[in-house]
Amino acid sequence: MSNLAAEVAKRRTFAIISHPDAGKTTITERLLLMGQAISVAGTVKSRKSDRHATSDWMEMEKQRGISITTSVMQFPYREHMINLLDTPGHEDFSEDTYRTLTAVDSALMMIDGGKGVEPRTIALMNVCRLRDTPIISFVNKLDRDIRDPIELLDEIEEVLDIQAAPITWPIGCYREFKGVYHLKNDCIHVYTPGHGHERTEEKVIQGLDSDEARKLLGSMYDDFVEELELVQGACHEFDHDAYLAGKLTPVFFGTALGNFGVNHVLDAFVDWSPAPLSRMTQEHEVLPTDENFSGFVFKIQANMDPRHRDRIAFMRVCSGKYEQGMKMRHVRIKKDIRIADALTFFSSDRERLEDAYAGDIIGLHNHGTIQIGDTFSAGEDMQFIGIPHFAPELFRRVRLKDPLKSKQLRQGLQQLAEEGATQVFFPQRSNDIILGAVGVLQFDVVASRLKEEYKVECSYEAINVWSARWVTSDNAKKLDEFKDKAYEHLSVDGGGHLTYLAPTRVNLSLMEERWPDIQFHATREHH
Ligand code: G4P
Numbered sequence: 377m378s379n380l381a382a383e384v385a386k387r388r389t390f391a392i393i394s395h396p397d398a399g400k401t402t403i404t405e406r407l408l409l410m411g412q413a414i415s416v417a418g419t420v421k422s423r424k425s426d427r428h429a430t431s432d433w434m435e436m437e438k439q440r441g442i443s444i445t446t447s448v449m450q451f452p453y454r455e456h457m458i459n460l461l462d463t464p465g466h467e468d469f470s471e472d473t474y475r476t477l478t479a480v481d482s483a484l485m486m487i488d489g490g491k492g493v494e495p496r497t498i499a500l501m502n503v504c505r506l507r508d509t510p511i512i513s514f515v516n517k518l519d520r521d522i523r524d525p526i527e528l529l530d531e532i533e534e535v536l537d538i539q540a541a542p543i544t545w546p547i548g549c550y551r552e553f554k555g556v557y558h559l560k561n562d563c564i565h566v567y568t569p570g571h572g573h574e575r576t577e578e579k580v581i582q583g584l585d586s587d588e589a590r591k592l593l594g595s596m597y598d599d600f601v602e603e604l605e606l607v608q609g610a611c612h613e614f615d616h617d618a619y620l621a622g623k624l625t626p627v628f629f630g631t632a633l634g635n636f637g638v639n640h641v642l643d644a645f646v647d648w649s650p651a652p653l654s655r656m657t658q659e660h661e662v663l664p665t666d667e668n669f670s671g672f673v674f675k676i677q678a679n680m681d682p683r684h685r686d687r688i689a690f691m692r693v694c695s696g697k698y699e700q701g702m703k704m705r706h707v708r709i710k711k712d713i714r715i716a717d718a719l720t721f722f723s724s725d726r727e728r729l730e731d732a733y734a735g736d737i738i739g740l741h742n743h744g745t746i747q748i749g750d751t752f753s754a755g756e757d758m759q760f761i762g763i764p765h766f767a768p769e770l771f772r773r774v775r776l777k778d779p780l781k782s783k784q785l786r787q788g789l790q791q792l793a794e795e796g797a798t799q800v801f802f803p804q805r806s807n808d809i810i811l812g813a814v815g816v817l818q819f820d821v822v823a824s825r826l827k828e829e830y831k832v833e834c835s836y837e838a839i840n841v842w843s844a845r846w847v848t849s850d851n852a853k854k855l856d857e858f859k860d861k862a863y864e865h866l867s868v869d870g871g872g873h874l875t876y877l878a879p880t881r882v883n884l885s886l887m888e889e890r891w892p893d894i895q896f897h898a899t900r901e902h903h
Pocket of ligand 1: 394396399400402403517519630634
């Protein structure tokens, strides 16, 4: 195997999808602990206390600054290199979250065992489905009372429409939580409370039929054996191909807080998850082992220091090898640039990058020339596809405080929209400006940045829009007819694309029914 192929094969790039409070931050810390990237769990967590301080710009910058370092984490594990991409949870949920999922090869789905499948998990899962991303599931908080595990698996299958194959099965929960039984290996991984913050050797008992196992389970033994028979009869078996196709998810049980089961998940990533996959460009498929360097930008984040307008563009490397000081082409603006100081994210610290391969993420300093979806290439000109805009779910009308600043406002919004901070819509029937976002914090970010960077103050008003759909049609006549009839609800977005702003879900279904020649798209590519 060539060196390039060996480096690619070593890599695993994934993100965690979960509903707020399911334990994403906690498991992230435990994963870093496992990768020896931190020595004591509790370091990543500190940002949580900042999480609600959204009103004050400096606070927000500080918080987002910290999250730059935690938004990509690279650490070694078992001869492999893991790239863990953070998808912000909570209030800072935004389009970034969605787009980050376009830069990974697989995902970890965290489920709170007491709650089951929650709304945010469903939304994120739907994004994963766009690319059939393989998903490993972790049912968390076994040190508490959880719902019946069989019921949880049923819920995953029903609500998320994916087959669920338990790899381990929990023995009790809450105070009775003894560990998990590995269904294939016939062994018990024993849970010992009180070691949540450190790396410990896990105790393993071989054979459910052993004296040791009987002793551990005590009076639970017979019931457990009976339950297992039921599980083995009723549940799907793990099938690697179905997993890779995104049709089946292997399920593990444990407690992130107790640092139990996390290693099983990480082993599964190394053993089963795909190494960096090939990516499509408009022109052709790019293999991770192609010699020429290439990558695309999936996220742009304001820098820590608000005095500098500098921003970081996060690029997923798709092929070849990045070396410091190398030249690459910024394809959209047709310019060759030398990258002297890209950032890496090793061990949760920002460090100067040595080299990077497919699956790795590098951070480029962006002075306003880089947009979401941009392709960089050291070979031929090409354009990666599959880095979409997602139809916003929240809308606000922008009110300018000083009417003389409308030019600056438009300019600022245009740029923030290009960066992916928000989406902007200009209705046909008025001079309004409407902002669209996936997460409500995006509006705060935009208002703060307009004030700081463009000296424009604005406020927001509620507006009656349920969702946006990008509109296209092969039938020019029908499209004209539609434009005429739907005039009231039509806008153009920041990229000049025709958009239908539907006031209600019912209205949208009606329109889709009435206009079969018109396509209503929930996502749009970035160019
Ligand atoms: P998030 O990033 O997905 O939002 O979740 P986070 O890790 O912050 O966890 C949410 C809450 O759930 C935290 O408690 C965390 O300690 C707890 N938690 C995570 N994993 C487990 C687990 O395996 N068992 C139990 N019992 N709790 C778990 P909190 O009270 O909200 O925060 P904190 O005060 O503990 O920091």
